[in-house]
Amino acid sequence: MTAPLLATRGLESFYGDFQALFGVDFEIAQGEIVAIIGANGAGKSTFLKTVAGLLKAKRDAVMFEGEAIGGLPAGRIVQRGVALVPEGRRLFPSLSVEENLLMGAYAKRTGPWNLETVFGLFPILKEKRRNPGTALSGGQQQMVAIGRALMSNPKLLICDEISLGLAPIVVKEIYDTLPAVCSGGLTVIIVEQDVSVAQRVSNRLYCLQEGRVTLSGSSQALSREQISQAYFGV
Amino acid sequence: MTAWLDTIVQGVLLGGLYALFAMGQSLIFGVMRLTNTAHGDFIILAAFGAFSLALALGLPPAAAPWIAMGVLLPIAFAAGYGLQRFVLNGTLGKDPLPSLVVTFGLAIVIQNVLQEVYSADPRSIDSGGLNIASVEIGGGLAVGTLPLLIFGVAVVMAVAMQWLFGRTALGRAFRAVSDDRDAAELMGLDHRHVYALATGIAFALVAIAGTLHGMKTTVSPSDGPALLLYAFEAVIIGGMGSFYGTFAGGVILGVTQAIGFRIDPGWGIWAGHVVFLAMLLFRPSGLFPKTR
Numbered sequence: 001m002t003a004p005l006l007a008t009r010g011l012e013s014f015y016g017d018f019q020a021l022f023g024v025d026f027e028i029a030q031g032e033i034v035a036i037i038g039a040n041g042a043g044k045s046t047f048l049k050t051v052a053g054l055l056k057a058k059r060d061a062v063m064f065e066g067e068a069i070g071g072l073p074a075g076r077i078v079q080r081g082v083a084l085v086p087e088g089r090r091l092f093p094s095l096s097v098e099e100n101l102l103m104g105a106y107a108k109r110t111g112p113w114n115l116e117t118v119f120g121l122f123p124i125l126k127e128k129r130r131n132p133g134t135a136l137s138g139g140q141q142q143m144v145a146i147g148r149a150l151m152s153n154p155k156l157l158i159c160d161e162i163s164l165g166l167a168p169i170v171v172k173e174i175y176d177t178l179p180a181v182c183s184g185g186l187t188v189i190i191v192e193q194d195v196s197v198a199q200r201v202s203n204r205l206y207c208l209q210e211g212r213v214t215l216s217g218s219s220q221a222l223s224r225e226q227i228s229q230a231y232f233g234v
Numbered sequence: 235m236t237a238w239l240d241t242i243v244q245g246v247l248l249g250g251l252y253a254l255f256a257m258g259q260s261l262i263f264g265v266m267r268l269t270n271t272a273h274g275d276f277i278i279l280a281a282f283g284a285f286s287l288a289l290a291l292g293l294p295p296a297a298a299p300w301i302a303m304g305v306l307l308p309i310a311f312a313a314g315y316g317l318q319r320f321v322l323n324g325t326l327g328k329d330p331l332p333s334l335v336v337t338f339g340l341a342i343v344i345q346n347v348l349q350e351v352y353s354a355d356p357r358s359i360d361s362g363g364l365n366i367a368s369v370e371i372g373g374g375l376a377v378g379t380l381p382l383l384i385f386g387v388a389v390v391m392a393v394a395m396q397w398l399f400g401r402t403a404l405g406r407a408f409r410a411v412s413d414d415r416d417a418a419e420l421m422g423l424d425h426r427h428v429y430a431l432a433t434g435i436a437f438a439l440v441a442i443a444g445t446l447h448g449m450k451t452t453v454s455p456s457d458g459p460a461l462l463l464y465a466f467e468a469v470i471i472g473g474m475g476s477f478y479g480t481f482a483g484g485v486i487l488g489v490t491q492a493i494g495f496r497i498d499p500g501w502g503i504w505a506g507h508v509v510f511l512a513m514l515l516f517r518p519s520g521l522f523p524k525t526r
Contacts, residue, residue: 103423
């Protein structure tokens with residue numbers, strides 16, 4: 001097996017004195033789609049934020065392409081090729097759709113993604129390019145958030161709860177674009193509340209509970225019982 | 235009738251100067267929600283800086299203030315950048331008090347240093363007679379050449395700032411960090427650098443405003459707080475987030491003061507405050523809030 005693109009070893013994370021992650025071991029290989037599931041408060045978002053540099057971590061607890069990046073500023077991490085689609089989308093309200101997308105290109109990485117290819121992926125955004133980012137429907141806003149992350153031409157795309165607050169049909173529409181997104185060999189981590197969606201779209205799956213990994217394995221091979229036990233800890 | 239028209243015209247021109255005072259404040263507040271209570275004192279500091287530079291250059295008075303302003307611009311930008319990067323960034327947070335206290339302290343320091351160096355005597359930058367020159371605009375009206383020039387500079391600056399804020403990559407970065415600092419960090423923006431650039435540009439505006447103010451009238455070390463008040467009132471009347479709004483706010487303030495002065499020489503400043511208070515009462519978000 002080749003070296004993983006991203007690996008964490010004993011990753012711990014804190015909000016002040018409160019410890020949210022207790023030694024998370026995680027890895028993802030180039031081209032994989034890995035899902036992280038878990039109940040509310042299990043530490044999924046914390047894990048993603050720590051990897052993306054929004055929370056502090058020990059330098060060698062997060063390895064990306066063989067280099068220690070734990071706790072680097074978020075801006076430095078995106079420049080290395082890790083892009084986070086944050087929970088709740090976090091579009092810039094005073095920027096138009098197009099300007100929001102352009103913000104993603106700030107890291108100045110080259111690759112297949114630019115305004116044109118993002119508009120190709122989400123044609124509706126081209127129509128609404130002059131609208132304020134927050135004047136769109138929830139699903140369209142999520143497309144902007146994903147497009148904005150892609151604009152940095154990442155090697156690793158991290159999606160935090162992109163189905164949150166969206167109608168099932170819209171969720172399906174967004175996940176249907178995943179193959180096109182990954183066709184260039186992009187590696188993806190998704191956090192998902194809906195376990196069946198997570199199982200369907202991913203190669204492998206991690207389950208977190210109270211800041212620890214309680215289950216991991218091939219998405220197809222894991223049984224419903226195993227997952228629900230790891231999920232609820234009963 | 236002509237007298238009233240004259241009052242309005244003079245007020246509009248005065249408003250141009252207020253707009254110049256206010257634009258730097260508007261930028262700093264708009265980008266980082268920082269209330270710079272030393273803003274007026276920085277304008278006065280810039281005026282004295284230009285005064286000393288113009289003297290030191292030893293050029294003919296018709297050219298000296300303009301060259302001094304040109305020299306002052308990069309110095310002011312660098313000072314603003316450094317002040318934000320190494321002092322004010324450390325005061326920003328959920329609590330607005332630290333930045334208020336620090337800038338208030340700066341105001342006191344600046345006033346006292348200026349008193350020490352220049353004494354309390356009012357001074358003016360010699361513009362070689364430009365400050366008393368005037369042009370006929372017909373109908374028996376004449377306006378001062380320098381006020382007209384200042385107004386022109388204010389218009390150019392308002393358009394330039396609105397363009398910078400609304401149409402350029404730097405302006406996009408300003409709006410993004412103002413909207414959501416964490417999300418902007420995720421895009422690879424270093425907010426400390428972006429903030430410092432904003433203050434640098436604001437200080438360049440301060441340098442322009444200070445030099446022109448020093449040419450137009452006399453300045454003394456304790457003038458700052460009054461200018462801060464005018465700048466504030468213009469920003470609030472115009473509404474946050476729009477430089478055209480700030481410009482309009484400055485002009486409204488200028489016209490109101492001119493009308494007040496016309497009615498009674500003691501009423502000018504007071505009339506401006508009344509309009510400002512009325513604005514806070516009836517339209518607290520200002521005339522043109524959050525337009526891009």
